[in-house]
Amino acid sequence: VIYLDHAATAPLERAVLEEMWPYLTGSFGNPSSHHAVGQQAAAAVDRSRERVAAVLGCRPAEVIFTGSGTEAANLAVKGVALANPRGRHLITSAVEHKAVLEAMLALARHNGFDVTILPVDRSGLVDVAAVAAAVRPDTTLVSLMYANNEVGTIEPVVEVAAVCHDAGVPFHTDAVQAVGHLSLSVGADLLSLSAHKFGGPKGVGALFARRGIPLVPLVDGGGQERGRRSGTENVAGAVGLAAALELAEADRAAEAPRLMALRDRLIDTVLASVPAAVLTGHRTQRLPHHASFCFEGVAGEAVLLELEMEGVCCSSGSACAAGSQDPSHVLTAMGIPADLAQTAVRFTMGPGTTADEVDEVARLLPLATARVRSLAETR
Numbered sequence: 083v084i085y086l087d088h089a090a091t092a093p094l095e096r097a098v099l100e101e102m103w104p105y106l107t108g109s110f111g112n113p114s115s116h117h118a119v120g121q122q123a124a125a126a127v128d129r130s131r132e133r134v135a136a137v138l139g140c141r142p143a144e145v146i147f148t149g150s151g152t153e154a155a156n157l158a159v160k161g162v163a164l165a166n167p168r169g170r171h172l173i174t175s176a177v178e179h180k181a182v183l184e185a186m187l188a189l190a191r192h193n194g195f196d197v198t199i200l201p202v203d204r205s206g207l208v209d210v211a212a213v214a215a216a217v218r219p220d221t222t223l224v225s226l227m228y229a230n231n232e233v234g235t236i237e238p239v240v241e242v243a244a245v246c247h248d249a250g251v252p253f254h255t256d257a258v259q260a261v262g263h264l265s266l267s268v269g270a271d272l273l274s275l276s277a278h279k280f281g282g283p284k285g286v287g288a289l290f291a292r293r294g295i296p297l298v299p300l301v302d303g304g305g306q307e308r309g310r311r312s313g314t315e316n317v318a319g320a321v322g323l324a325a326a327l328e329l330a331e332a333d334r335a336a337e338a339p340r341l342m343a344l345r346d347r348l349i350d351t352v353l354a355s356v357p358a359a360v361l362t363g364h365r366t367q368r369l370p371h372h373a374s375f376c377f378e379g380v381a382g383e384a385v386l387l388e389l390e391m392e393g394v395c396c397s398s399g400s401a402c403a404a405g406s407q408d409p410s411h412v413l414t415a416m417g418i419p420a421d422l423a424q425t426a427v428r429f430t431m432g433p434g435t436t437a438d439e440v441d442e443v444a445r446l447l448p449l450a451t452a453r454v455r456s457l458a459e460t461r
């Protein structure tokens with residue numbers, strides 16, 4: 083199998099599993115237990131928090147482990163909004179993952195918040211000046227994703243962080259797709275991560291929340307995570323997230339240029355060899371491992387099936403929206419018409435991806451799209 087769907091999820095690294103293993107077996111304690119078995123587990127969570135903090139360049143107390151990237155984003159958005167430091171106005175972009183968009187829309191529905199959803203240009207970029215213009219005295223949070231999962235576009239988060247800082251408004255970035263690809267030092271007050279996107283296990287995420295940012299917990303109970311996320315800690319998950327984050331960050335300098343070369347080779351070949359192919363997202367300001375296209379007149383789902391028969395796993399865009407008949411909200415926000423949006427195909431590479439695999443996909447894609455086109459014509 084040629085797996086080019088790393089933006090959906092990445093395989094667990096063996097070294098990460100080996101670090102997790104003791105906490106799934108012998109050292110199985112509950113970190114809240116005062117006996118030795120519990121304290122071993124508590125030490126593992128503390129150590130993991132320190133490792134994450136070291137990568138992020140923050141204090142360990144500013145790292146909150148969660149059950150997913152979705153939960154981390156929800157805690158950032160709802161946690162800050164419900165603490166309500168300035169008022170009931172929130173700002174985000176039209177291309178956010180549903181983890182942020184739906185969290186904001188829920189606040190609008192249930193808590194009377196007013197949400198400004200900023201448009202994007204044809205390449206998926208938010209305009210920094212539009213963020214500045216949208217900030218009001220009652221704006222409580224700005225949330226802008228670091229890099230888009232569907233089209234790979236990297237948003238101007240450093241500039242937006244500066245705008246928010248000047249205005250005194252907390253800034254959250256959903257960095258779920260950025261880890262291992264981009265520097266995480268962007269000046270955000272809150273930043274969300276998800277372990278399974280960078281070689282860690284599924285079902286564990288983390289939120290960096292700068293000291294002093296008011297945060298109402300979403301999950302109340304025994305007061306774990308300094309009262310910000312109750313529930314017995316996922317000890318092995320925290321260890322796995324920390325180990326995977328360290329590895330991804332250590333490999334980034336070498337991996338990013340390697341993946342970028344593979345990405346550009348795939349993009350150039352596909353644009354040259356597949357009729358009516360268009361790249362979606364920004365040509366250069368995009369994730370190093372991400373190539374996404376529309377193939378006019380060729381149903382994306384049919385192309386995925388053709389490629390799957392040849393052993394290639396990729397996706398139409400967002401794993402969450404897969405199977406849905408609605409055109410992607412991201413492509414729609416970028417001004418791509420619904421019929422063209424239905425032709426989207428996304429390839430996302432990872433540490434195991436080779437040049438031979440990319441060349442094989444570039445060879446198969448013109449054949450697959452031609453087959454789908456001819457089948458559609460004979461119908």
Ligand SMILES: Cc1ncc(COP(=O)(O)O)c(C=O)c1O
Pocket residue numbers: 089090150151152153155179181227229230231256258259276277285286287401
């Ligand atoms: C940009 C972005 N944010 C958030 C998430 C949600 O992360 P998780 O799968 O850990 O809930 C994803 C995953 O698809 C994502 O791509």
